[in-house]
Amino acid sequence: MGEYESESVFEVPIGPQHPALKEPAMFMFKVDGEYVVDVDANVNYNHRGMEKAAESRTYIQNLYLMERVCGICSFTHQLCFSQGVEQLLEVEAPPRAQYIRVIIGELERIHSHLLWLGVAAHEIGFDTLFYYVWRDREIVLDLLETISGNRQNYAMSTIGGVRRDITDEQTHKAFKSLKILEERTKFYQNMIPRERTILKRGVGVGVLKPADAIALCAAGPTLRMTGVKSDVRFNDPYQAYGEIPWNVVTYDTGDVVGQVMVRVGEVLEAVNISRYALQHLPTGPIRRKVPRSVPSNETVSKTEAPRGENIHYGRSNGTDKPDRWKVRAPTLANIPAVSKMLTGGYIADIPIVLAGIDPCFSCTARVAFVDVEKNKRWFWSQEELRRYGIKWYGG
Amino acid sequence: MAEAIIDKLRGNIGAENVLEVKYPMARRIFVLVKPETFKLAVSYLVNELNFKHLTTISGVDLGEEFEVIYHLNDDTNELSLKVRTPKSSPRVPTITDIVPGAALYEREIHDMFGIVPEGHPKLTKVMLPDDWPEGVYPLRKEWTIEKIRAKLDGKEEKKKDG
Numbered sequence: 001m002g003e004y005e006s007e008s009v010f011e012v013p014i015g016p017q018h019p020a021l022k023e024p025a026m027f028m029f030k031v032d033g034e035y036v037v038d039v040d041a042n043v044n045y046n047h048r049g050m051e052k053a054a055e056s057r058t059y060i061q062n063l064y065l066m067e068r069v070c071g072i073c074s075f076t077h078q079l080c081f082s083q084g085v086e087q088l089l090e091v092e093a094p095p096r097a098q099y100i101r102v103i104i105g106e107l108e109r110i111h112s113h114l115l116w117l118g119v120a121a122h123e124i125g126f127d128t129l130f131y132y133v134w135r136d137r138e139i140v141l142d143l144l145e146t147i148s149g150n151r152q153n154y155a156m157s158t159i160g161g162v163r164r165d166i167t168d169e170q171t172h173k174a175f176k177s178l179k180i181l182e183e184r185t186k187f188y189q190n191m192i193p194r195e196r197t198i199l200k201r202g203v204g205v206g207v208l209k210p211a212d213a214i215a216l217c218a219a220g221p222t223l224r225m226t227g228v229k230s231d232v233r234f235n236d237p238y239q240a241y242g243e244i245p246w247n248v249v250t251y252d253t254g255d256v257v258g259q260v261m262v263r264v265g266e267v268l269e270a271v272n273i274s275r276y277a278l279q280h281l282p283t284g285p286i287r288r289k290v291p292r293s294v295p296s297n298e299t300v301s302k303t304e305a306p307r308g309e310n311i312h313y314g315r316s317n318g319t320d321k322p323d324r325w326k327v328r329a330p331t332l333a334n335i336p337a338v339s340k341m342l343t344g345g346y347i348a349d350i351p352i353v354l355a356g357i358d359p360c361f362s363c364t365a366r367v368a369f370v371d372v373e374k375n376k377r378w379f380w381s382q383e384e385l386r387r388y389g390i391k392w393y394g395g
Numbered sequence: 396m397a398e399a400i401i402d403k404l405r406g407n408i409g410a411e412n413v414l415e416v417k418y419p420m421a422r423r424i425f426v427l428v429k430p431e432t433f434k435l436a437v438s439y440l441v442n443e444l445n446f447k448h449l450t451t452i453s454g455v456d457l458g459e460e461f462e463v464i465y466h467l468n469d470d471t472n473e474l475s476l477k478v479r480t481p482k483s484s485p486r487v488p489t490i491t492d493i494v495p496g497a498a499l500y501e502r503e504i505h506d507m508f509g510i511v512p513e514g515h516p517k518l519t520k521v522m523l524p525d526d527w528p529e530g531v532y533p534l535r536k537e538w539t540i541e542k543i544r545a546k547l548d549g550k551e552e553k554k555k556d557g
Contacts, residue, residue: 323455
């Protein structure tokens with residue numbers, strides 16, 4: 001142990017495998033009694049070589065590779081890629097395509113945030129809320145299926161526009177669905193700051209200070225819950241965002257309640273943005289023809305993914321394949337921040353704080369508690385740790 | 396506005412140290428600086444011009460040298476600060492002392508290109524698996540997918556034998 005005075009400091013590895021989440025990560029916790037004193041994150045279990053693969057595929061093939069960067073926010077990566085290639089070609093998508101992109105992007109944000117809210121509720125043992133929220137999430141998934149034919153991986157964006165139009169019939173259905181989603185989300189927004197279970201598990205838990213959030217380059221709701229007004233849609237408006245009135249949602253507590261309230265607020269904003277975009281959908285073509293080969297150029301394309309700032313750096317070389325395509329998804333940006341948020345907290349809060357950044361890597365196959373001094377170890381599953389968390393709070 | 400930022404940068408690190416500037420579209424700046432003044436440029440941009448947010452660090456294989464691109468942001472402009480380093484001995488100074496959030500991204504360019512961020516507090520693998528073969532930097536152009544696959548297959552065989 002060396003650097004720690006107390007003999008009671010234990011090392012607790014969490015990860016790298018867990019069936020409930022999509023990608024593996026490992027967190028090595030040093031704990032003293034109930035307190036986490038140090039965290040070391042390790043995310044190198046699932047390198048898929050996508051950037052290398054992108055170099056040997058054409059731009060059209062890469063559209064579908066990029067859509068599979070993330071399983072939840074698939075559209076934002078496909079959009080960021082198509083937008084980047086359009087920037088390389090120095091063309092813009094037609095106005096109608098830009099509005100459709102905004103609509104799909106916001107519907108994806110609604111489904112992603114509702115998914116997160118359900119998971120967060122489950123992590124704190126509030127399964128009633130989990131069932132309610134996931135039931136409501138079906139409404140937006142149905143809507144996305146009506147428009148694109150898929151609940152996930154919509155394959156909507158392409159280079160130079162979108163692949164499918166939104167019909168009047170679909171718009172009509174969308175207004176109905178958005179109305180129900182708005183009512184439900186307002187109910188949650190009203191209920192959450194007064195709900196005892198959430199307050200007990202959320203107030204002052206996993207706190208991030210604004211100064212730390214900025215220094216550690218945090219992104220998305222994790223940054224905005226500390227009160228920092230930063231959103232790619234606002235700071236660097238892409239597609240039709242510059243023409244649509246909306247507000248950046250921030251909260252000032254920087255804890256789990258802040259994470260929840262920012263995302264719930266963003267669902268409401270997303271409903272408003274989608275509704276406005278549907279009402280003001282410009283007429284005209286939905287895509288323009290673009291050449292297959294891209295002249296030598298370089299670009300930085302950015303979008304606001306549900307989890308935060310998403311950036312693609314692309315470089316073309318005159319062929320139909322990119323010379324280099326770099327992708328940074330927002331979860332990586334939030335790993336230093338979540339390590340900071342976990343330090344000083346309780347073991348019982350690990351699941352909700354980790355879930356708090358809405359990570360897109362997997363979390364806990366098992367938790368091994370290792371007593372280094374006595375050379376003893378025992379294992380807890382994520383479920384056992386979750387139960388321990390709930391029990392520890394007297395649930 | 397973008398021009399004003401670059402003028403200030405020129406004034407601070409010296410105009411001869413700014414090798415190349417591009418403004419391809421609104422809110423996008425690409426600037427290449429000399430390696431000797433790179434760290435000075437970072438500290439000036441971050442501390443004086445409010446480019447506090449580092450989005451990520453990209454590496455590009457140019458053949459004989461690498462281009463390392465630091466994507467900095469001041470809430471409006473996306474400034475891509477570039478510096479080049481020879482492939483024979485690729486190294487850049489760490490900027491973790493100026494931007495703590497750079498730690499993971501510097502480890503990433505070390506994994507993928509073998510570019511050493513000198514002075515980095517903890518340079519372990521971040522993207523590639525722990526048992527990834529030494530000296531295989533997958534995003535270098537000479538490491539084609541076939542070559543990487545052959546190397547990894549060779550390792551699998553060894554495991555089976557041993």
